[in-house]
Amino acid sequence: MEKHFALYLVFFTCYAGLLAISLTMDRHHAQVLRGKPERSRRLALRLAGWSLLGLALWLCSLAWGWAIGPVAWFGLLSAAAFGLVFLLPYAPRFAPWLSIIGPLLALPPFYF
Amino acid sequence: MNARPVTPRNHLPLFSRIVAAIVGGYLLASIATVFLSFIVPASLPEAVLGATLFSFAIYTAAIIWVFAARNATRAWLGLLLPGAGLAVASFCLQLAKGAA
Amino acid sequence: MKQTFRQSMSWLHTWGGLWFTWILFAIFLTGTLGVFDDPISHWMREKGKAGEVPAMSAEERARAVTLAQDYLVRQAPRAEFWSIGLPDEDEPALRVFWRETEASPFQKRTLDPASGSQLKPGSARESEGGHHFVHMHFELHAGTAGIWIVGAATMAMLVALLSGIVVHKKIFADFFTFRPGKGQRSWLDGHNVLAVLTLPFLFMITYTGLIVFWATYMPAGIAARYDGDEERYFSALTDGPPARPRQFIEAAVAPLAPLMLRGEAAIARETGFVVVEHPGDRSASVRIFGRFDAEAESDRLVGRSSGTALFDAISGEVIDVQKPNSVRGGTVLAVQQTMNALHFVRFGAYPLKWLYFLSGMAGAAMLAAGAILFMVKRRKNAGNEFGSATAGVYRVVEVLNVAAIGGLVLACIAYFWINRLLPLDVAERATREIELFFAVWLATLAHAAWRTPHRAWCEQLAASAFLCLALPLLNLLSTGDWLVAALARGDGETAGVELTALAFGLLFIAALRHLWRRAAAADARDETLPDATATATGG
Numbered sequence: 117m118e119k120h121f122a123l124y125l126v127f128f129t130c131y132a133g134l135l136a137i138s139l140t141m142d143r144h145h146a147q148v149l150r151g152k153p154e155r156s157r158r159l160a161l162r163l164a165g166w167s168l169l170g171l172a173l174w175l176c177s178l179a180w181g182w183a184i185g186p187v188a189w190f191g192l193l194s195a196a197a198f199g200l201v202f203l204l205p206y207a208p209r210f211a212p213w214l215s216i217i218g219p220l221l222a223l224p225p226f227y228f
Numbered sequence: 229m230n231a232r233p234v235t236p237r238n239h240l241p242l243f244s245r246i247v248a249a250i251v252g253g254y255l256l257a258s259i260a261t262v263f264l265s266f267i268v269p270a271s272l273p274e275a276v277l278g279a280t281l282f283s284f285a286i287y288t289a290a291i292i293w294v295f296a297a298r299n300a301t302r303a304w305l306g307l308l309l310p311g312a313g314l315a316v317a318s319f320c321l322q323l324a325k326g327a328a
Numbered sequence: 329m330k331q332t333f334r335q336s337m338s339w340l341h342t343w344g345g346l347w348f349t350w351i352l353f354a355i356f357l358t359g360t361l362g363v364f365d366d367p368i369s370h371w372m373r374e375k376g377k378a379g380e381v382p383a384m385s386a387e388e389r390a391r392a393v394t395l396a397q398d399y400l401v402r403q404a405p406r407a408e409f410w411s412i413g414l415p416d417e418d419e420p421a422l423r424v425f426w427r428e429t430e431a432s433p434f435q436k437r438t439l440d441p442a443s444g445s446q447l448k449p450g451s452a453r454e455s456e457g458g459h460h461f462v463h464m465h466f467e468l469h470a471g472t473a474g475i476w477i478v479g480a481a482t483m484a485m486l487v488a489l490l491s492g493i494v495v496h497k498k499i500f501a502d503f504f505t506f507r508p509g510k511g512q513r514s515w516l517d518g519h520n521v522l523a524v525l526t527l528p529f530l531f532m533i534t535y536t537g538l539i540v541f542w543a544t545y546m547p548a549g550i551a552a553r554y555d556g557d558e559e560r561y562f563s564a565l566t567d568g569p570p571a572r573p574r575q576f577i578e579a580a581v582a583p584l585a586p587l588m589l590r591g592e593a594a595i596a597r598e599t600g601f602v603v604v605e606h607p608g609d610r611s612a613s614v615r616i617f618g619r620f621d622a623e624a625e626s627d628r629l630v631g632r633s634s635g636t637a638l639f640d641a642i643s644g645e646v647i648d649v650q651k652p653n654s655v656r657g658g659t660v661l662a663v664q665q666t667m668n669a670l671h672f673v674r675f676g677a678y679p680l681k682w683l684y685f686l687s688g689m690a691g692a693a694m695l696a697a698g699a700i701l702f703m704v705k706r707r708k709n710a711g712n713e714f715g716s717a718t719a720g721v722y723r724v725v726e727v728l729n730v731a732a733i734g735g736l737v738l739a740c741i742a743y744f745w746i747n748r749l750l751p752l753d754v755a756e757r758a759t760r761e762i763e764l765f766f767a768v769w770l771a772t773l774a775h776a777a778w779r780t781p782h783r784a785w786c787e788q789l790a791a792s793a794f795l796c797l798a799l800p801l802l803n804l805l806s807t808g809d810w811l812v813a814a815l816a817r818g819d820g821e822t823a824g825v826e827l828t829a830l831a832f833g834l835l836f837i838a839a840l841r842h843l844w845r846r847a848a849a850a851d852a853r854d855e856t857l858p859d860a861t862a863t864a865t866g867g
Contacts, residue, residue, distance in 0.1 A: 119677070120679065134504070138503070141503075144504055180627070184676050184680065187629070187680065188676065188679065188683060191684065191686070191687055192683065194687055194690065198686075198690065201506050202506065204506070205506055258546065261546055261548045268660075272553060273564040273565035274660040276550060276553050276561070277565060280548075281539060281660070292487065292490060295340040296333055296336050296337065
C-alpha cells in the first residue's frame with residue numbers, strides 16, 4: 117500500500133474506532149449524541165471501536181510490515197486521539213461527521 | 229509529606245530517602261546487573277548486555293520503592309537486604325565458575 | 329508519615345517531576361526537532377540551491393582519500409584516530425576529523441576534494457545545522473557531564489511516568505476528556521490527556537534513550553565480568569576481531585587509497601567513510617565503511633550493515649570483512665539494536681518521522697503543562713512547602729517556567745535567524761551560532777526575571793510567533809531563496825522547514841490571543857493579573 121495513502125486511511129480508521137469507544141462513555145455520549153447510551157448500543161459501539169482499531173493495525177502491517185507497522189499504528193492512534201480529544205469540547209456535533217467526511221476526501225484521487 | 233513546613237526534624241528522613249533512591253537504587257541496580265549476567269541463558273557478552281538492558285527497570289522500581297516505603301529505615305532495608313543477597317549470590321556463582 | 333501509596337506517589341510525581349521538568353522539556357523539544365536534523369541542516373546550509381553533486385569515480389575517490397591522508401599526516405601525525413568522510417549527495421566537501429587523545433576535543437575540517445586545500449570559511453554557510461538540536465538533546469553541549477545529566481533526567485522521567493499513572497486515578501474514565509477554559513482543571517486535563525494518549529511512545533522513547541548509552545550509564549556488568557575492558561567486551565559481543573591496543577612503536581600508515589579500493593572490492597560497495605585508529609603507531613588499523621543506502625533501509629526497522637573492511641594500517645593485511653546486509657551477534661544484541669532503532673527513527677521515512685515529531689511535541693507540551701499546572705495550583709492556593717522561603721521559591725519556579733519553556737522555544741527559532749544573519753566569513757562560524765543560541769536563551773531568562781509572569785509569557789510568545797512567521801521572508805531577503813521557490817522546484821526539505829515554522833507561528837498567535845482574552849476577562853472582573861498567566865501555553 118502506498119505509504120501516504122496508508123497514513124491517511126489509518127488515521128481515519130483510528131479516529132472512527134476511538135470515536136466509537138468514546139461514545140460508550142456517558143460523558144461523551146451526552147456531548148455528541150445527547151442522552152445515555154443503551155446497553156445494546158454500548159456493546160455495539162465497543163465492538164465496532166475495537167474492530168476498527170484492529171483493522172487499522174492490520175492496514176499498518178500491510179503498508180509497513182509487522183516490524184514498523186505497530187510503531188506507525190501507535191503513532192497514528194495518538195494523532196487521531198488528539199484530533200478527537202480537541203474536537204469533543206469545541207465541536208462535539210461535528211465529531212461523527214468527520215469520520216465520514218475524512219475518508220470520503222481520500223476518494224477523488226482515484227478518479228483522476 | 230506534602231505541604232508541610234520545612235524543619236530540620238522532617239528534613240533528615242527526606243534527605244535520607246533521596247540519597248537512598250539515587251545512590252542506593254543505583255547500587256542495587258548495579259549488583260542486580262552483575263547477578264543477572266550469571267543467570268541470563270545466553271553467551272557471556274550477550275548475558276551482560278541483557279542484564280544491563282533490564283537494569284534500568286530495576287533502578288526505577290527501586291526508586292518507587294524508596295518513596296513508597298513507610299519510613300526511611302524501611303526504605304534503606306528494602307534496598308540493602310536484596311542488594312546483600314544478590315552480592316553474595318554473585319560471589320558464589322563466580323567461585324563456582326572458577327572451580328568448574 | 330502515614331500515607332497511602334497514591335499519596336506518596338503524588339508527592340514523588342510533583343517534586344521529582346518539578347525539579348527535572350525544565351531540563352526534560354529541553355530534551356524533548358530539541359530531540360523532537362532533531363528528528364528532522366537533516367532537513368534543518370539542508371535549510372541552514374542552503375543545500376536546496378546547490379545542484380546535484382555528481383557521483384565520484386573510483387579514481388576521484390582514491391585521489392580525495394590521498395589528499396585527506398596528506399592533510400592529516402601534516403596536522404595530526406599521532407592522533408588517537410582519523411576519520412575521512414568522502415563527498416556524497418548531502419555534502420560535496422571532503423571532511424576530515426581527528427582527536428589527539430581520548431580527552432581532547434574533536435577536530436573537524438572541510439577540504440576541497442580535488443585540490444586538498446582547506447575550504448575557507450565563507451565558501452559555504454558553515455553551520456552545525458540540525459545537529460545542534462541533536463547534541464543539545466543528548467549532551468546539552470556539555471560532553472560527558474551533559475550525557476550524565478540527561479541520563480539522570482531520563483531516569484526521573486521514567487519514575488514520573490510510573491508515579492503519574494498511579495496518581496491519575498481515572499485513566500480510562502478520563503481517556504478522552506479535555507475541558508478547556510476552566511483554569512487549573514484544563515491544565516490538569518491537558519497534562520493528563522497528552523501523557524495518556526502518547527503513553528506507549530513516552531515509555532518507549534524514555535527507556536530506549538537510556539539504552540542508547542547503556543554501557544556508560546550502567547557499566548557494572550562489563551566492570552565485573554570483563555574487568556571493565558570495553559574494547560575486549562565489544563569485540564566479543566559483536567563477533568569482531570580482537571582489540572588492537574597501542575604498541576608504542578612508531579610506524580607510518582600505508583597509503584590509504586589502495587586499501588580503500590581493495591576494501592570496496594571486498595564489500596562490493598562504494599566507500600562512505602575511512603577511519604584510521606592509532607595512526608603513527610604499530611597497532612594502527614584502517615576501517616573502510618560502505619556507503620549507507622538510506623532508501624533501501626527505510627522499510628526496515630533495524631538498518632542492516634553497510635559493510636566494513638578492516639586492514640592492518642602498516643602491512644595492509646586484511647583483518648576482517650563484514651559484507652553488507654550481514655548480521656553479527658546474537659538475539660540480545662538484536663534486541664538492543666531494535667531499541668536503538670526505535671529511538672533514532674531512521675526507519676519508515678517521512679511518515680514515521682512525522683508521527684515521532686507529533687508524539688515528541690505532545691510529550692514536550694505535556695511537560696510544559698505539568699510545570700505550568702504546578703504554579704497555577706499554587707497561585708490559587710499557596711502551600712507552605714518551604715516555610716518563609718516559599719514565596720521566593722515560587723518566584724524562581726515561575727521565572728524558570730517562562731525561560732525554560734517560552735525562552736527555549738524562542739532560542740530554537742532564533743537559531744534559524746542567527747544562521748541567516750551571522751556573516752559568512754566569521755571565524756568558527758558554527759560554534760558562534762551555537763553560542764548565540766545560548767545567549768538568546770540566557771536573555772530570555774533575564775527577561776523572565778525582570779517582567780511579571782504574564783508579560784514575560786506574552787512577550788516571549790509574541791517574539792517566537794514573529795520569528796516563526798517571518799522566517800520565509802528572512803530567507804528570501806538573506807539568500808534569495810524561500811518557501812515558494814522551494815515548492816516550485818520540489819525541494820520539500822526547505823519548504824517543510826518554513827511551513828513548519830509558519831504552523832508554529834500560527835499556534836503561538838492562537839496561544840497569545842487566548843492569553844490576552846483571559847487577561848481582559850480578568851481585568852473586567854477586576855481581578856489581579858497573575859491568574860491570567862495560567863492560560864499561557866508552552867507550544
